[in-house]
Amino acid sequence: MSFLQSLLSDSTYKINKDNPNGSLVLISEGILEWQPKNANLANGPDRLILSCGIHGNETAPIEILDKIVQDINTEKLNASRSSLFIFGHIPAMKAQQRFIDFNLNRLFSGEYSKHLDAIESKRAQEIESACNQFLRGCLNPCHLDLHTAIRSSHHKRFAVFPLQKRKSLTTFEKSLLSSLGIEAVLHANETAKTFSHFSANTYEATSFTLELGKVEPFGKNELQSFQEVTSTLEDLLCGNLIKEKEKLLNYLVVDELIKDHKDYEFLIDENYANFTPLMPGQPIERTIGGERLAKDGESIVFPNKDVPIGQRTGLIVKAIF
Numbered sequence: 326m327s328f329l330q331s332l333l334s335d336s337t338y339k340i341n342k343d344n345p346n347g348s349l350v351l352i353s354e355g356i357l358e359w360q361p362k363n364a365n366l367a368n369g370p371d372r373l374i375l376s377c378g379i380h381g382n383e384t385a386p387i388e389i390l391d392k393i394v395q396d397i398n399t400e401k402l403n404a405s406r407s408s409l410f411i412f413g414h415i416p417a418m419k420a421q422q423r424f425i426d427f428n429l430n431r432l433f434s435g436e437y438s439k440h441l442d443a444i445e446s447k448r449a450q451e452i453e454s455a456c457n458q459f460l461r462g463c464l465n466p467c468h469l470d471l472h473t474a475i476r477s478s479h480h481k482r483f484a485v486f487p488l489q490k491r492k493s494l495t496t497f498e499k500s501l502l503s504s505l506g507i508e509a510v511l512h513a514n515e516t517a518k519t520f521s522h523f524s525a526n527t528y529e530a531t532s533f534t535l536e537l538g539k540v541e542p543f544g545k546n547e548l549q550s551f552q553e554v555t556s557t558l559e560d561l562l563c564g565n566l567i568k569e570k571e572k573l574l575n576y577l578v579v580d581e582l583i584k585d586h587k588d589y590e591f592l593i594d595e596n597y598a599n600f601t602p603l604m605p606g607q608p609i610e611r612t613i614g615g616e617r618l619a620k621d622g623e624s625i626v627f628p629n630k631d632v633p634i635g636q637r638t639g640l641i642v643k644a645i646f
Contacts, residue, residue, distance in 0.1 A: 326338065326339070327391050327392075327394075327395050328357065328391055328394045328395065328398075328412070329387060329388065329391035329412070332354075332355055332412060332415050332418065333418065338351065340398060341399065341400070344397075344398065345362070345400070346361060346362060346363075346397075346400060346403045346404070347359060347361035347362045347397075347404070348360045348362075349394075349397060349398055352455050352458075352459075353451055353455060354415060355378075355412035355413065355415050356409065356410070356411050356412070356451075356452070356455050357394060357409070357410045358408070358409050358410075358459060359397060359404055359408045359409075359410070361403075361404060361405045361406065361407065363405060364405055364406065365405035365406065365563070365564030366564065367564045367566075368564055368565060368566045368567060369406065369467065369501075369561055369564060370406070370465045370466055370467035370530075370531060371407070371463050371464060371465040371466060372406070372407045372408070372409070372459065372460060372463045372466050372467070373406050373407070373408045373409070373466070373467050373468075373469075373561060374408070374409045374456065374459065374460075374466065374467070374468040374469070374524065374530075375393075375408065375410055375411070375468075375469055375471065375558065376410075376411035376412075376413060376452075376468070376469070376470045376471065376520060377389070377390045377411070377412060377413065377470075377471045377472075378412045378413040378414055378415070378417075378418055379413035379414060379429050379430050379470060379472065379520055380414065380417065380423045380424065380428075380429070380430065380472065381414040381415075381416070381417020381418040381419070381420065381421065381422055381423060382417065382418075382421050382422055382423050382540055382542075383423075383471075383472050383540055384418075384473070384540070384541060384543045384545075384546060385537060385538055385541065385546040385548070386472060386535075386537060387412060387418065387543075388543070388546055388548060389471070389548065389551055389554060389555055389558070390410055390412070390471065391412075392548075392555070393555070393558060393559065393562070394410055397562075402559060402562070402563070403563065404559075404562040404563055405562070405563050405564050406561070406562050406564055407459075408562060409455065409456070409459045411452060411455065413429060413448065413452065413520075414429050414445065414448060416444065417429075421542060421543070424445060425443075425444050425445065426440075426442070426444050427440050427443035428445070428636075429445040429448060429449060430518075430520055431517075431518045431519070431636075432445055432446060432449035432518060433453065433519060433522070433523035434518055434522065434523045434526070434527070435453075436518040437450050452520070453523065456468075456523075456524065456527075456528075460528050460530075463528065465531075466524070466529075466530040466531070467530055467531040467532070468521060468524035468525075468530045468531070468532040468533075469532075469533055469535055469558075470519075470520045470521045470524075470532075470534045470535065471535050472534060472535060472536050472537065473536065473537055473538045473539055473540050473541070474536045474538070474540065474599060474627070475540055475627075475629060476539070476597065476598055476627075476628060477539050477598045477599070478536070478539075478599035478600055479598050479600035479601045479602075479624070480508040480509040480574070480599070481506070481508060481538070482505065482506050482507050482508055482535070482536060482537050482538065482554075483507060483509040483510065483511060483535075483536050483599070483600070483626075484502050484507045484509075484510050484511065484533040484534065484535050484536070485510075485511045485513060485519075485521065485533060485534040485535075486510050486511065486512050486513060487517065487521050487522040487525040487526065487532060487533075487534075488512075488514060488516055488517070488522070489525045489526055490529075492512075494510065495531070496569075497531070497567075498531055498533075499569055499573060500567050500568055500569040501531075501557070501561070501567055502533070502573060503569045503570045503571050503572075503573060504553070504557040504560070504567045504568065504569070504570055505535065505537075505553065505554050505557045505558075506537075506553045506554060506557075507535065507573065508571070508574060509573065509575070509600065510573050510574070510575050511576045511577075511578065511626060511640075512575060512576065512577050512578065512645070513578055514577060514578040514579070515578075515581075519534060520534070521533055521534040536599075537551065537554055538550070538551070575644070575645050576600070576624075576626075576642040576643060576644050576645060577642065577643055577645045578640050578642055579623070579641050579642060579643050580640070580641035581637055581639075581640055582609065582610050582617070582625075582628075582637060582638045582639040582640070582641065583612075583635065583636070583637060583638065584630070584632055584633070584635065584636060584637075585612050585613050585614075585634070585635070586612070586613050586634065587634065589610070589611065589612060589613075590610065590611040591609075591628070591639070592609055592610055592611060592616075593610075593625060593628050593639070597625065597628055599624075599625070599627065599628075600624045600625075600642070601625075602622070602623075602624050603623050603624055603625065605618075605619060605620060605621045606618050606619065607619040609625070609639075609641075610638065619641075622643050622644065623641050623642070623643055624641075624642055624643075625639045625640065625641060626639065626640045627639055627640055
């Protein structure tokens with residue numbers, strides 16, 4: 326039985342206590358810590374956090390990390406970097422839903438305290454606590470939060486770089502993202518309550534939200550198409566050298582679209598793919614303040630009209646360099 330199967334069936338995962346490569350420990354439900362016997366800190370961070378399932382219906386990253394955990398536990402993968410594996414929203418995974426009460430990826434950096442009636446609030450607090458314990462005293466952490474998007478994308482895979490003190494990517498980050506098959510990096514322009522923003526600004530971690538493909542149900546993912554993702558994560562876990570493959574495109578968030586009233590209209594086609602260039606003058610949304618028209622060079626990321634009033638229906642982005 327794999328770790329994922331144990332989570333979905335409320336069963337106990339059998340951890341190999343005699344693993345000669347290190348110790349795998351269940352910290353709390355859905356959270357495992359790996360401590361290698363022979364650590365290798367070359368070519369990367371001191372400690373690594375890999376998270377998935379922050380949205381329960383984004384199944385490909387969950388299946389990818391499940392296989393990695395299984396390979397570590399069965400000694401097929403000799404991971405030599407201290408790592409924390411987080412399977413985020415277990416009830417939503419079971420329900421094959423994005424979330425149950427509230428978007429978990431809007432509840433970090435203590436935001437959970439404002440939504441205590443949502444079941445996601447307790448989980449956000451548990452995840453933050455596990456990260457605090459794991460990264461205590463760590464000077465060079467890395468966190469990759471693995472997702473898949475609701476929509477298809479003009480760029481097959483892309484990363485979100487949270488707003489933080491430093492504005493540019495390091496050589497290591499460029500190599501890592503390129504090796505993962507990331508084509509574009511979206512530079513956030515404001516603070517957020519996402520998991521990756523929390524880790525970037527709390528621990529000064531190398532931190533990204535990674536959008537690796539399109540949402541599919543469990544068992545419907547073509548995992549072979551994620552081979553470069555899996556192999557790069559394995560290289561990162563094992564301390565292997567990661568080389569840059571292709572140059573990354575960079576985008577900046579220039580505006581946020583908000584559903585501001587009950588008659589709000591999102592005017593973008595249902596089949597629109599992330600990052601597809603908009604025509605100048607193309608209608609985007611109709612708010613209390615009037616109609617918003619696209620400007621030259623703009624496109625949209627994360628379009629989603631089906632959100633509560635006050636939440637985001639999309640981000641307006643523009644290529645910068």
